[in-house]
Every structure is written in C-alpha cells, then in structure tokens.
Amino acid sequence: MSAIYSRIAIASAAVALLAATSTGALAQKKYDPGASDTEIKIGNIMPYSGPASAYGVIGKTEQAYFNKINAEGGINGRKINFISYDDAYSPPKAVEQARKLVESDEVLLIFNSLGTPSNSAIQKYMNSKKVPQLFVATGATKWNDPKEFPWTMGWQPSYQSEGRIYAKYMMKEKPNGKIGILYQNDDYGKDYLKGIKDGLGAKAATMIVAEEPYETSVPTVDSQIVALKSKGVDIFISITTPKFAAQSIKKVAELQWKPMFILNNVGASTGTVMKPAGFENSQGIISAAYAKDATDPQWKDDPGIKNFDAFLAKYFPDGNRADGSVMVGYDVAQTLVHVLKACGDNLTRENVMKQAASIKNLQIDGLLPGIKINTSATNFAPISQLQLQKFEGDRWVLFGDVMSGEVGG
Numbered sequence: 001m002s003a004i005y006s007r008i009a010i011a012s013a014a015v016a017l018l019a020a021t022s023t024g025a026l027a028q029k030k031y032d033p034g035a036s037d038t039e040i041k042i043g044n045i046m047p048y049s050g051p052a053s054a055y056g057v058i059g060k061t062e063q064a065y066f067n068k069i070n071a072e073g074g075i076n077g078r079k080i081n082f083i084s085y086d087d088a089y090s091p092p093k094a095v096e097q098a099r100k101l102v103e104s105d106e107v108l109l110i111f112n113s114l115g116t117p118s119n120s121a122i123q124k125y126m127n128s129k130k131v132p133q134l135f136v137a138t139g140a141t142k143w144n145d146p147k148e149f150p151w152t153m154g155w156q157p158s159y160q161s162e163g164r165i166y167a168k169y170m171m172k173e174k175p176n177g178k179i180g181i182l183y184q185n186d187d188y189g190k191d192y193l194k195g196i197k198d199g200l201g202a203k204a205a206t207m208i209v210a211e212e213p214y215e216t217s218v219p220t221v222d223s224q225i226v227a228l229k230s231k232g233v234d235i236f237i238s239i240t241t242p243k244f245a246a247q248s249i250k251k252v253a254e255l256q257w258k259p260m261f262i263l264n265n266v267g268a269s270t271g272t273v274m275k276p277a278g279f280e281n282s283q284g285i286i287s288a289a290y291a292k293d294a295t296d297p298q299w300k301d302d303p304g305i306k307n308f309d310a311f312l313a314k315y316f317p318d319g320n321r322a323d324g325s326v327m328v329g330y331d332v333a334q335t336l337v338h339v340l341k342a343c344g345d346n347l348t349r350e351n352v353m354k355q356a357a358s359i360k361n362l363q364i365d366g367l368l369p370g371i372k373i374n375t376s377a378t379n380f381a382p383i384s385q386l387q388l389q390k391f392e393g394d395r396w397v398l399f400g401d402v403m404s405g406e407v408g409g
Contacts, residue, residue, distance in 0.1 A: 028345060034108030035347035040340060041081045042066075043101030045113035045122075050088035051216040054242035054272045054325065055114050058137060059084045061329025062112065064316035065337075071315075075340045078347075083107060087118055089216065094118035095125065102131050109134050109352055112155070112332050116140045116188035119152075127151045132352050134339075135332050135382070139266070140191050144381040146357070151349075153356055153380040155332050159188065159264070161405025162288055163195020165386055166262050168403070169286065170235055171203065174260055178209045180233030182224050182248060184240060185213035192239040192264060195405065209233060214244065225251045235260045240267045246277040253281035261285045265386070270295055270395060271322030279394050288386040291331060291366045293396050294321040304365030331366040335373060335382070338362060370402040 034041035046059035066080040074080065083105050087093040094113070101107045102125075109132035113119055116138040123142075126133040127149050135155035136143050139162065143154030170177060181196070183189035193211070197204040210231040212224035221244050228236060236259040238248040245267030252261060261284065267273055268287040292299050299305040308330055312319045319326045340347075342355040359382065362373040373382045385404050389396040 030346045030348050030351070032108060032348045032350075033106040036078070038078055039081050040075060040078050040347065041083065041105065041107045042336075043098075043105060043107035043110040043113075044082060044084040045087050045094055045097045045101075045110065045118060046084055047089035047114055047118075048086035050090065051243060052089040052115060052241050054269075055137070056086075057319070057323060058112070058114060058325050058329040058332075061316060061319060061326050062333045064319065065311065065330060065333035068311060068315045069337055075337060076344060080340075087115075089115055089118065091117045091121035094121050098122040098125060102126075102129055107131075108347065109349065111135060111336055112137045112329075114138065116191070117186050119143070120187055123149060123152055130349060132349055132356070134352065134356055135335060137328070137332070138188060140187050141194075142187070144379065146378060146380050151353060153353070153375070153382070155335065155382050156328070157265075157290055157383050157386050157405065158195075158381060159191040160195030160198065161384055162265055162386060163192045163197075164199035164405040165288055165388070165403050166237065166286075167196050167199025169388060170207070170260070170262075171200065174235055175203070177207060177235040177260065178231070178233050179207045179235045179237060180210040180212070180228035180231055180259075181208065181237045182212050182214065182221060182228060182239060182244075183237075184244070185215055189213065189239050196237065199405075207235075216241075220251075221247050222251050226255070229255055229257050233259055235262070237262045237264075238267065239264050242267055242269060242272045245273045249273070249277035249281050249285070253278070263287045265289060268389075268396070269322075269324035271320045272325065274391060275322070275394075282391045283393075285391045287389055287391075287396065289389050289396065289398065290368060290371050290383055290386050291324065291327045292368055293324065294327060294366075296395050304367075307365045327366045331364045334364050334366075335359075335362070368398070368402065 046056050048056040063082050066082045070079045085097040087097050112135050114137035119136045133152040139156045139159040141158045141160045143152050210228050214221045263285050265288050274282045339355045343351050357375050357377050359373050359375045371385045375382050385402050387398050387402045388400045389398045
C-alpha cells in the first residue's frame with residue numbers, strides 16, 4: 001500500500017508543480033506605469049498651433065491609426081490610449097507637457113514628439129526618468145546616441161545624412177557653383193548645415209558664399225532671400241519648415257531668380273508647401289525622400305498605398321493624402337505598433353526600448369522600395385537612406401539610386 005500512496009503522492013506533487021508552473025507562466029506579465037491587461041497609454045507632443053502647426057496633422061493621423069488598431073482588437077488584446085498635447089513649437093511648453101504626461105497621466109512612453117527644439121528641451125528629463133522618448137519627429141543627429149541617452153531614439157533619416165546627400169549631388173552637377181543657404185537658426189537648421197559642409201569637405205570654404213539664418217518668430221524670410229540673391233548665389237538651399245519653405249519658393253519666383261534650388265525633405269510636402277507656393281513656381285526644385293508620395297501615379301497599384309488609402313477612407317477621411325506629413329504619421333505609427341507587438345506581455349519601459357533597438361529589415365507600407373527600418377543596441381537611427389527627387393508638373397519625380405548619407409555610406 002505504501003508504494004501506491006507513494007505513487008499518488010508523487011503524482012499529486014507533479015500536478016501541483018505543473019499547476020504552479022502554469023500559474024507562473026500566466027503571471028509572467030510585466031507592467032510599468034501606463035500599461036495594464038487592458039490598456040497601453042502613449043503620450044505625444046505636437047505643434048497643433050504656432051509656426052510649425054502644419055505638422056499637427058501627424059498627431060491627428062497617429063490618433064486615427066491607433067483608432068484603427070483598437071477597432072481591430074488592439075495590441076495583444078490591449079487598447080491604445082493616445083494622449084496628445086499641443087506645445088505650439090515652444091520648448092518651455094514642451095517641458096510642461098512632458099512632465100504632465102509622465103507624472104500626471106503616467107504614460108508608458110512619449111512617442112513621436114515633434115521638433116528639434118522641443119525634444120532637446122525634454123531629452124535630459126526623459127532620460128533621468130527612464131521613460132522612452134521614442135521615434136522622435138525630428139532628424140537631428142543627437143537622437144542616435146544610445147550611450148549618453150539610452151531612452152531617446154529617432155526615426156526619420158538624420159538631417160546630417162540628408163545634407164551629405166545634397167553635397168554629393170551639388171559636387172557632381174555644379175562643382176563650381178556658389179551656394180547660398182537659408183536655415184532655421186536652431187539645432188535643426190545647424191544639423192543640416194553641418195551635413196552639407198561635411199559632405200562638401202574642403203570645397204565648402206569656396207562653394208558656400210553666403211548663409212542666412214532666420215528665427216521661427218519672424219513673419220517672413222523675404223529679406224534673407226533677397227540678401228542671398230545679391231551675393232551672386234546660383235545654388236540656393238532652403239532649410240525650412242513648411243510655412244517658410246512655401247515663402248522661399250514664392251520669393252525666389254517673384255525675384256525671377258533661377259538658381260539650382262534644393263529644398264529639405266521636411267519642407268517638401270506637395271499638399272502643404274508646393275501647392276500653396278504654386279506649382280508653376282516649384283518646377284525643377286530638388287529634394288530627397290524616404291516615403292512614397294501617395295499622389296504619385298507610379299504607386300497606384302502599390303499594396304502599401306492601397307492599405308494607406310483604405311485607412312484614410314475608413315478612419316481619417318479628413319486626411320489629405322497629398323500632405324507628406326499624413327504619410328509620416330501613418331508610417332511611424334505602424335513602426336510603434338510593430339514594437340509594442342514585439343513586447344508581448346512584458347510592457348516595461350526597458351523592454352519597449354529593447355524591442356525598439358531590435359528591429360530587423362522592417363518594411364512599412366509607405367517607405368520607398370529598398371528602404372527598410374533597422375536598429376540595434378548601438379544604432380538608434382531606424383532609417384538612414386533617401387532617394388533624390390525633382391518637382392515636375394504637379395508632383396515629385398524620383399531619380400537616381402537609393403543613397404545612404406551615413407558617414408562612409
């Protein structure tokens with residue numbers, strides 16, 4: 001009998017152990033503030049008002065995309081609660097909103113907050129609090145510094161990378177050109193400037209004949225453009241956000257000035273810059289892209305654009321598909337969803353950053369063919385490639401190969 005009792009005892013112990021293990025497996029869910037069995041709270045800061053308000057549509061697109069995800073059952077069964085505040089492109093206001101999101105709303109992370117000045121103002125705070133400042137909406141190079149700032153990660157190609165690509169193009173097409181640069185007088189403008197100068201190398205000293213900074217508080221950049229033309233500039237580079245990008249196109253046309261015109265990617269939206277500036281004034285302008293232009297007929301049968309259009313029709317009918325910022329919001333929201341899905345039931349801030357730094361060859365609906373998202377523990381720059389484009393008729397036309405603007409790329 002004792003042998004039977006012994007076997008029963010062993011069996012009971014085994015069942016108990018199995019039960020304990022199963023319970024242990026179920027209990028492996030890990031949460032930080034902002035995450036639970038039912039919800040993931042995500043914070044966001046956008047310039048819904050102020051000089052960069054054209055970008056506010058990025059936040060609206062993201063909200064619409066998360067509405068789509070929630071309608072389809074959420075992420076691993078959890079609904080996204082997206083809390084987005086206006087900072088009017090003002091760094092002190094961004095600090096106030098970041099504190100509110102972290103300390104009062106208790107979000108899991110702050111996602112895609114916009115602007116170099118605003119993100120610079122909150123970077124140290126976010127890292128001291130160990131809260132992810134994830135996929136920031138600015139291409140400043142400083143977001144790719146995992147050693148110093150392990151809680152901050154960029155998303156779009158860096159401004160320096162883009163600047164180096166323009167330098168390669170200018171040296172090939174107009175090696176004796178006289179360059180004049182209009183740039184926003186902050187980290188965003190200076191980052192592009194550095195990329196251009198680095199790309200030109202020794203030729204920067206002779207090719208760049210004039211630089212004109214502007215403050216975001218000014219009503220127009222007309223006087224800066226007149227000054228550049230007066231210096232005999234035949235390559236004009238406009239490092240501007242949408243409002244000032246449109247102004248620069250109009251003013252160059254009004255002066256009947258015909259330089260080679262290079263316009264940075266963040267100011268090159270067909271819908272919010274080129275159209276208001278006048279398609280007739282925009283002909284031949286050069287820029288660079290990493291995302292598809294939804295208005296370009298070459299993508300009419302593209303599965304990614306079909307997904308994008310279906311999303312707009314159902315969840316964001318007010319979204320202007322000609323506005324490149326809408327595509328950016330869509331693409332970056334898709335990237336975050338990929339990361340949150342990869343987190344599984346471990347929704348800690350540390351695991352969010354770990355998964356964000358482990359993306360391999362991710363293809364997003366709206367990125368150009370050949371451009372993929374890759375990150376690692378030492379590379380916090382998810383996208384590093386661009387393709388040159390020229391404005392013809394009423395749209396951007398891509399040309400040349402997909403290029404890397406990374407050093408040595």
